[in-house]
Amino acid sequence: MEEVFDYLRKIFKPYSNLPIFNELPKEGIPKQEILELLSKILNEENYKWEKGFVSGAVYHGGKDHIDFLNNVYAISSQVNPLHPDIWPSVLKIEREIIEIVSKILHGNEAVSGSVTSGGTESILLAMKAYRDWARKVKGIYEPEIILPTSAHVAFDKAANYFNIKIKYVNLNENFEAKIEEIKEAINKNTIAIVASAPCFPFGTIDPIEEISEIALDKNIPFHVDACLGGFILPWAKKLGYKVGKFDFELEGVTSISVDLHKYGYSPKGCSLILYRNPEFWKYQFYINTKWSGGIYFSTTLAGSRAGALMIAAWATLLYLGENGYLKCTKQILEVADYIKSELTKIQDLKILGNPLWIIAVTSERFNIYEIVENMTKLGWNLNVLMDPPAFHIAITLRHDLIVAKKFIEDLKLAISESGKAKAEGLAPIYGMMASLPKEDSDEIVSYLIQWLYKDP
Numbered sequence: 001m002e003e004v005f006d007y008l009r010k011i012f013k014p015y016s017n018l019p020i021f022n023e024l025p026k027e028g029i030p031k032q033e034i035l036e037l038l039s040k041i042l043n044e045e046n047y048k049w050e051k052g053f054v055s056g057a058v059y060h061g062g063k064d065h066i067d068f069l070n071n072v073y074a075i076s077s078q079v080n081p082l083h084p085d086i087w088p089s090v091l092k093i094e095r096e097i098i099e100i101v102s103k104i105l106h107g108n109e110a111v112s113g114s115v116t117s118g119g120t121e122s123i124l125l126a127m128k129a130y131r132d133w134a135r136k137v138k139g140i141y142e143p144e145i146i147l148p149t150s151a152h153v154a155f156d157k158a159a160n161y162f163n164i165k166i167k168y169v170n171l172n173e174n175f176e177a178k179i180e181e182i183k184e185a186i187n188k189n190t191i192a193i194v195a196s197a198p199c200f201p202f203g204t205i206d207p208i209e210e211i212s213e214i215a216l217d218k219n220i221p222f223h224v225d226a227c228l229g230g231f232i233l234p235w236a237k238k239l240g241y242k243v244g245k246f247d248f249e250l251e252g253v254t255s256i257s258v259d260l261h262k263y264g265y266s267p268k269g270c271s272l273i274l275y276r277n278p279e280f281w282k283y284q285f286y287i288n289t290k291w292s293g294g295i296y297f298s299t300t301l302a303g304s305r306a307g308a309l310m311i312a313a314w315a316t317l318l319y320l321g322e323n324g325y326l327k328c329t330k331q332i333l334e335v336a337d338y339i340k341s342e343l344t345k346i347q348d349l350k351i352l353g354n355p356l357w358i359i360a361v362t363s364e365r366f367n368i369y370e371i372v373e374n375m376t377k378l379g380w381n382l383n384v385l386m387d388p389p390a391f392h393i394a395i396t397l398r399h400d401l402i403v404a405k406k407f408i409e410d411l412k413l414a415i416s417e418s419g420k421a422k423a424e425g426l427a428p429i430y431g432m433m434a435s436l437p438k439e440d441s442d443e444i445v446s447y448l449i450q451w452l453y454k455d456p
């Protein structure tokens, strides 16, 4: 454990030469001084994503883009959608975001939904709405969802928060949900089926057309998690890439989560939950007509919400327009195509499934975690996957062909260096975690979290 902490300390607590503020200063510090300190800290941390060394995380990151978002934020930072009587314009703005994105995803005028703080909140809300809808309409009191193992962990979180049981579905050799297992998992307690377009770990898309047929036939709500794909797949299709139907075009699809703060290029803290019709949407609301504070309602998990983020998301959609998104998507998919074709030339590496732009790589010969660790030493920040052991890179606008070439060169270097020295860092940590029972590894992570947030 000591070795683990030494390793983690270097990554997470590198601020030995920064001033410490552990109590409120008696006299306020001059604003200029605070701005300078912040710039110094963040400039050091930002170069990594700015230079394209990071998988996902910052999806646009262009300077003009950020400047524009900052200007929008500057004039709307006080807006709170909880008070539509003070800011009625924000009702219009939220409605317009829903309408714009609904049309991109083949929705009609019945489509309803909300702007949320992120994909997790969109997913939590959909699962809560389906639980409450199923209780009221179908009399289901022991709710279950059907979930491919590749679905985002936010669905597990929702099940945990809202007392829903999960029926897991395994993946086929293409890393897509097995249709047969979905059929077998359906029973009288099923409140929803979930699929991803694409899934986070492997970037692969589940057989959504087939699942839609099943869902329609059995009259079961069907949620498509397009947090990643909602703002790539529609444009990829227009650019001539082979993309199956995945959205409201399919009659069985009853809801879609889409992250504005990923490939929608909005500031962090913005996602959408869309329902085919308000019949589902209304089960996500919280309403209290008897509170001593007056009649209260909220449409999402939060009370007060960051209106400025919603407004910035709206401004992003308007200024980029369809052509802006097409251009961004074209770059991302071209870079992904280059990386995939170069990866297939590297012996003993394998791409998992047939992804478009989120590319997961494994190896039967090398210790993949050691390769990731070597890539980390070369400055890269990749996503580590557990089952199977692999990593992925999610291509963003920060990756152009020059960065892609460097990625491939560095990867070859990382492979040639693996197995030479005693593995350190990631590889032994993942090795240890994999060898422990779930309760023990959860306990260790809980301990690490407390260290991470509390220990200076």
Ligand SMILES: *Cc1c(COP(=O)(O)O)cnc(C)c1O
Pocket: 117, 118, 119, 120, 121, 152, 154, 196, 198, 199, 200, 225, 226, 227, 228, 259, 271
């Ligand atoms: C990112 C992501 C989510 C969760 O989104 P957050 O914004 O991190 O809460 C859900 N599903 C998929 C497929 C994702 O990639």
